[in-house]
Structures are given as C-alpha cells and as structure tokens.
Amino acid sequence: MTESTALPPVARREPTPTTLHGQTLYDDYRWMRDKGSPEVTAYLEAENAYTASVMKPTEEFQAKLYAEMLSHIKETDESVPFRYGDWFYYTRTVEGSQYPIHCRRKATDRAYDAAQPEQVMLDVNKLAEGQAFMAVGGMTVSPDACKLAYSTDNTGFRQYTLHVRDLNSGADLADSADRVGSFAWAADSHTLFYTTEDEVTKRQDKLFRHRLGDAVNDDALIYGEKDERFNLSVGKTRDGKYLLMEAGSHTTNECSYLPADTPGGVFLVIAPRLDEQEYYVDHRNGLFYIRVNDTGKNFRVVTVPVDGGGREEWKEFIAEDKEVPLEDFEVFESFCVLSKRELGLTTLAVAQFNSDGGLGETKKISFPEPTYTAAANINREFDTTKFRYSYQSLVSPASVYDYDVAAGTSELKKQQEVPGGFDSTRYASERLWATASDGVRVPISVVYRRDSFKQNASNPVYVYGYGSYGYPLPVGFSASRLSLLDRGVVLAYAHIRGGGDLGDAWHDAGKMMVKQNTFRDFIAVVEHLTANGYGAKDRVAIEGGSAGGLLMGAVVNERPDLFHVVLSHVPFVDVMNTMLDASLPLTVAEYEEWGNPNEPEAFAYMRSYSPYDNLKPGNYPAMLVKTSLNDSQVMYCEPAKYVAKLRTLKKNGTPLLLHINMDAGHGGASGRYDYLKEIAFDYAFLLRELGTEG
Numbered sequence: 001m002t003e004s005t006a007l008p009p010v011a012r013r014e015p016t017p018t019t020l021h022g023q024t025l026y027d028d029y030r031w032m033r034d035k036g037s038p039e040v041t042a043y044l045e046a047e048n049a050y051t052a053s054v055m056k057p058t059e060e061f062q063a064k065l066y067a068e069m070l071s072h073i074k075e076t077d078e079s080v081p082f083r084y085g086d087w088f089y090y091t092r093t094v095e096g097s098q099y100p101i102h103c104r105r106k107a108t109d110r111a112y113d114a115a116q117p118e119q120v121m122l123d124v125n126k127l128a129e130g131q132a133f134m135a136v137g138g139m140t141v142s143p144d145a146c147k148l149a150y151s152t153d154n155t156g157f158r159q160y161t162l163h164v165r166d167l168n169s170g171a172d173l174a175d176s177a178d179r180v181g182s183f184a185w186a187a188d189s190h191t192l193f194y195t196t197e198d199e200v201t202k203r204q205d206k207l208f209r210h211r212l213g214d215a216v217n218d219d220a221l222i223y224g225e226k227d228e229r230f231n232l233s234v235g236k237t238r239d240g241k242y243l244l245m246e247a248g249s250h251t252t253n254e255c256s257y258l259p260a261d262t263p264g265g266v267f268l269v270i271a272p273r274l275d276e277q278e279y280y281v282d283h284r285n286g287l288f289y290i291r292v293n294d295t296g297k298n299f300r301v302v303t304v305p306v307d308g309g310g311r312e313e314w315k316e317f318i319a320e321d322k323e324v325p326l327e328d329f330e331v332f333e334s335f336c337v338l339s340k341r342e343l344g345l346t347t348l349a350v351a352q353f354n355s356d357g358g359l360g361e362t363k364k365i366s367f368p369e370p371t372y373t374a375a376a377n378i379n380r381e382f383d384t385t386k387f388r389y390s391y392q393s394l395v396s397p398a399s400v401y402d403y404d405v406a407a408g409t410s411e412l413k414k415q416q417e418v419p420g421g422f423d424s425t426r427y428a429s430e431r432l433w434a435t436a437s438d439g440v441r442v443p444i445s446v447v448y449r450r451d452s453f454k455q456n457a458s459n460p461v462y463v464y465g466y467g468s469y470g471y472p473l474p475v476g477f478s479a480s481r482l483s484l485l486d487r488g489v490v491l492a493y494a495h496i497r498g499g500g501d502l503g504d505a506w507h508d509a510g511k512m513m514v515k516q517n518t519f520r521d522f523i524a525v526v527e528h529l530t531a532n533g534y535g536a537k538d539r540v541a542i543e544g545g546s547a548g549g550l551l552m553g554a555v556v557n558e559r560p561d562l563f564h565v566v567l568s569h570v571p572f573v574d575v576m577n578t579m580l581d582a583s584l585p586l587t588v589a590e591y592e593e594w595g596n597p598n599e600p601e602a603f604a605y606m607r608s609y610s611p612y613d614n615l616k617p618g619n620y621p622a623m624l625v626k627t628s629l630n631d632s633q634v635m636y637c638e639p640a641k642y643v644a645k646l647r648t649l650k651k652n653g654t655p656l657l658l659h660i661n662m663d664a665g666h667g668g669a670s671g672r673y674d675y676l677k678e679i680a681f682d683y684a685f686l687l688r689e690l691g692t693e694g
Helices: 038-071 504-508 517-531 547-558 577-579 585-596 600-609 636-645 672-691
Strands: 016-020 025-029 082-084 087-093 099-104 119-123 136-142 148-154 161-166 171-176 179-187 191-197 204-211 220-224 230-234 242-248 253-259 281-285 287-292 300-305 315-318 324-329 337-344 345-354 359-365 372-376 386-393 401-406 409-415 427-435 442-451 461-465 491-492 542-543 565-569 624-629 657-660
Touching: 016 359, 025 600, 038 636, 038 657, 038 672, 082 337, 082 345, 119 136, 119 148, 148 179, 161 179, 171 191, 171 204, 191 230, 204 230, 220 230, 281 324, 287 324, 300 324, 300 577, 324 636, 337 372, 345 372, 359 517, 427 517, 461 517, 491 517, 517 542, 517 547, 542 547, 542 672, 547 565, 565 672, 577 600, 624 636, 624 672, 636 657, 657 672
Parallel strands: 179 230, 461 491, 461 542, 542 565, 565 624, 624 657
Antiparallel strands: 016 025, 082 087, 087 099, 099 119, 136 148, 148 161, 161 171, 179 191, 191 204, 204 220, 230 242, 242 253, 281 287, 287 300, 300 315, 324 337, 337 345, 345 359, 372 386, 386 401, 401 409, 427 442, 442 491
16 A cells, blocks of 8 residues: 555654653654643644544445454353352343343343343443443442442553442442552452542552441541552452452562451551562461462462461462462362463362362463463352363364363363354464574464465465563464455464563563563564465564553664554553653562663663664554544653654655544543444554455
8 A cells, every 4th residue: 555645644743852861862853742622632633633544545445344343243241140249240242232131130040041031231332322432340239239330441541439229229320530550359348448549640549438328428448558669458368358458569569458347447568568579368277378489489379377477477378380370279178279370371270178178189271372371251150060161272262161170070161252254164273483682482372274374375464473571472272363364364473572471570571671581482483484384575564552662663663674564552652751650650660670771771772772772764564553532551752652653754755644543542542333443444454455355
C-alpha cells in the first residue's frame, strides 16, 4: 500500500530541554501532554482524519474481515456454571449485544439445575446504555449471597467506582466509593473492605472499611501505604476464614491477615517485607500455606500456624526445585494443586493431603500438544473433590475441564464452539527454539495452516512479542486469527527474556540493566524463523502492545531492514521523559522494572534503547501506531510524539499511521463488536502491506 494523496498533519516543534547528569535531552513535542487543549485535540483529530483517508480504500476489505471473524464467534453463548455456596454462577452473551450478562441459578442438591429460574445479577449492556465505554473491574457476591459488590469504569482510564447491589430487589444501594481497586466482604455480609488509588499517581495506597448504610466519608481508614513502589490489594483465603491485605511492588511484597468474622479487628503482618522477597498466602485447617522465594527464584512452599510467629517458625512443606519454577500453589480442603513451568510450558499437578497433613502421590495432568496454555479456572469452593482448569492452544479452542482428584481423570465440561466451518485438523502448531546472540535458547510458538505452509517458500510471517514484567506470553486460541492463517500467514509468538515464560530468572535476564536482551532475543527469533523457512525475509510483520510497543520501537530502530510492517498498540516509547517524571501514574513503581534514570548509569542505559530518543534519519517499515485518549498506563502523547518525530526523519514512502480511540483506554474498545472492528482494521493494514488481501 502506498501513501494516500492526503498529507499527514505536521506537528508544531517546540524544543523543550531536560538536563541531567551533564546531558541535555530535547523534546520537540512536549506540548502534546496538554490533554484537552484545543491544539492537542485538533492535532489528534487531524491524525485520525489522515489515517482514515489512507485506510479508506480498505473499507470493503475491513468489512469482509469483520464478517469472517464474526462468523467464527458463537454470539449467543453461555459459560460453564460454577458453584459458590447454594448457587451456580455463569455468564452469557446474546447476539447483537456488546457486553456479557452475569447470572445465577439456585443449586438443587448442590447440583446445577437448568430448570431453576435464572436470576440476572448484572447486565453490563444496561450499564453501558448511553456510554461510549463500559468496563466492569471486579465483582464479588457476599457470603450470604444477598448482595453483589461490583466496580465500573465508563471512560477507559481504569478509574473504577464501587457499587453494591441488593440481589433480592435488583436495586443498587446508596453505598458507593470512587477510585476503587480491589474489594472483599467480611463474613457478616455487611462489612466491605476496599482499596483506593492516589488521585495523581493512580497507585492503590489506602485500605478502607465500609459498613453498609454508612456514608463513605465515615469509612475507617485501615492502612495507608507510604512507599511509592507499593500497591495495596485486599482479598480472602479460599476457605473464607481470613481477609488478606497485600502490599506489593514488582519485586517485594508483604501480607497481613484479619479473621473474616471479626471485621472490626486489626490486620496483623504475617512477615515484614524484605527487599527482593515475595510470598503468597492461603489458609487451611489453622495453617498458612506460603509460596515464597526466600531460598531461590523458583519458590518453595512453607507452612506456619496462624499467629504462630514469623519467618523463623516457617516449616518447609515443598522444597524449591532448582530447575522448575513453582508458578502457583492452590490449597483446598483435601488436596492442593501445583502449577509449574517446565521449559516454558505450564504443568498442573494435584496431590491429596494425608491424615497427618502431609502430601500423598502427586498426579500430573497431561496435555497433548507441543505448545499450549493451561491454568486453574474458577474454583470458589474450598471443600470439593474436583479441580476445574482451562486449556487451549494455538489450534484448540478454549476448553474447561473438571479433574476428579480421587480418580485422577479429567472431564470436558465445554469447549468453545467455533462456527463458520472451523476444522482444527487444518492447522498445525510447533515449539521451536532460537539461539540469541549470547547463546541463550529462546522458545517460540508457531501456528500455520497445513495446506498453505511450504517450508522455504514465500509465506508471510507475523511475530508477536512482549517480554516485560515477568508476564508469560499466553499461547491461546483466537477465532479472529483464522483470517490471517487462512490467507497463508505463519504466526509466531516469541517467548523472550523479560517475560516470565521460564520463571523469575527469565524475567530478571530481561529487565533493568540487561533490558536489551529482550530486543536481541526478538531479533534472533525473527532471524531464526526466516532462516528456517517459516517465512519470507521480505514479508515479516511484527506486533506488540504497551511494553511490547517499546519492543517494537527498539527493534525497528536496531534493525529497520528486518521488518516489512509493524503494528504497535499503546506503545511505551518515550522512556526517558516518562521515567523522569515521578508525577506520572506508575513511574516510581516502574523503577524496579526499568531502572531509575536519576541514577547516572541507569540514565545512560535507558537512553541507549529508548525508541523516541533513538530515532534517526532513514528508511522504516510500514507502521500503524494505535493509542487511546484515556489510556492510564501509557499516555496517548507517547505514541503521538513518536509518530510526529518519526515523520521528520523517515526517508521512504511506506505508510506511517497514527490512530487514536477518543473514547477508550489501554485495552481499546470495550464492546465485543467494536473490538472486533478494531482487529479488522489492524488486519486490513497488515494484510494489504503483506500483499495478502484475498
């Protein structure tokens, strides 16, 4: 696709200096941070108009892609019901409606009975009436099953308002609070604990106790977190006996507990925070079970009696495996579940408790494919004989299973239905390994359509990456992705350092002062794929969002010749200006991921890869950069400034487009149909550039 005859907007340049460590950075477009100013609004609207002009010839193709993707979605559908107390809860969707409907039915002899009357607890479509955006942040039913606490955001800024609904009448109570993050009920079903965020930094820093019927201004402040690296959250143990307050940073946390039946009491610290130590708590039969990395990055499990003392009283329950990270540990009345990562793939193993509290035989749940994602599903019941988990892969739609602990067998409860003629046998997935520049092996997950894939042929290849915050890149099924696979595109997912795909050590190897490993790994993955016949060198598309957008900017600066087309969503590209401004949301907490630029060595290292600061004259791939005006994680001005600066340096005629969703936040559109249209827009750009429009 060549550029439209329409001319892109030209941003005003106003060099603004920042001097630190004897060096001066000049930012020509800092004025774009003035959100809501007439000049900024006009500029963003001009960018959208230009993008619309360039993309106008693809409108028919977009409509075709949208229809294809919609044909693979069962629009009227229902989730697998899960039991909590005397009710079964589920979510359903209705054709033509953008949002889910949350429902429940009374249990009959503790079994699900579809003949029981349905009670609609929360219809998000009704909440969204008259709103351009609507998201539910969280929802939890009170222990007496009579009230629903839920939170909503109608801007996309991830600023949630807490509501309480009387499930008997269906009416919302007067009880409400603003800027709420997490929340949990006490055992009396009358007391609600919730955390709130700081107005400027959006850090969850306060915990309140609210009694239904009281004015929110009278709510008791239980705790205020002063360390700007830490965020607060509140939850409950699975058995419902204890409320847990956690203060956590990217590398350290601290947990406090309060008996759920004494909401007027005081939270007690289980173990004081120690830098670089994380621990996660649940409860069973008078013991806290704690997954902790005190002896190594791969975590072990210890136990301690409630009120039984600090770290010196911890007793090892499961030793650390130096080779395999323990990613999660779930406790039930009669069994526990261990989630590990073996060579980057999740494994689930179940062990029953013996009468003395020890563990019996550990049984591993087997999965059939070379690359996949498996995880615990919704398991609200503590006293149960079954463990519910989910499984999906690049070729197998999402499935929900119940694992019978005693029998050691899994029962499929539901697999996502994919209409429109989908046949999983037409597609193949593989697990590959690339070798990075320092010799480290990097896993890759690949999927393609069998009848269009010819090794060493001219297939276009699309590579997705993230590689930050210790987040393991999920390998899941996507119905919309079929529109790429059916056009011969080979899709690959790069499990690069900085993510958590091989545990915390993998994260540590791609953050702070070794962050460039993330970028080098991604380049190595692309080179491995093209060198081994998985895609043509001149037909490489790449995509990443947020910190993955930083990845896109860094690798394009490093190797613009390697990529043909780039999709960059809400990209964190202005690293220096953002990390030097401690007043911005999240900045101080992010020092543990990226480094503190107020320190000379960190400043120099971050500057060496910051995409905005390393743009230079030259040829660049075709690029579609997307953002949202109300993004609370990566401000809209970062991608806007990046595109404006790149336009002054770019020498070739490939498209450079910026699209701003003026009504959404970090995750894009909230409605499922609107979101699908956004994907169709992206795919139209990508496929047109790859010459694969069929």
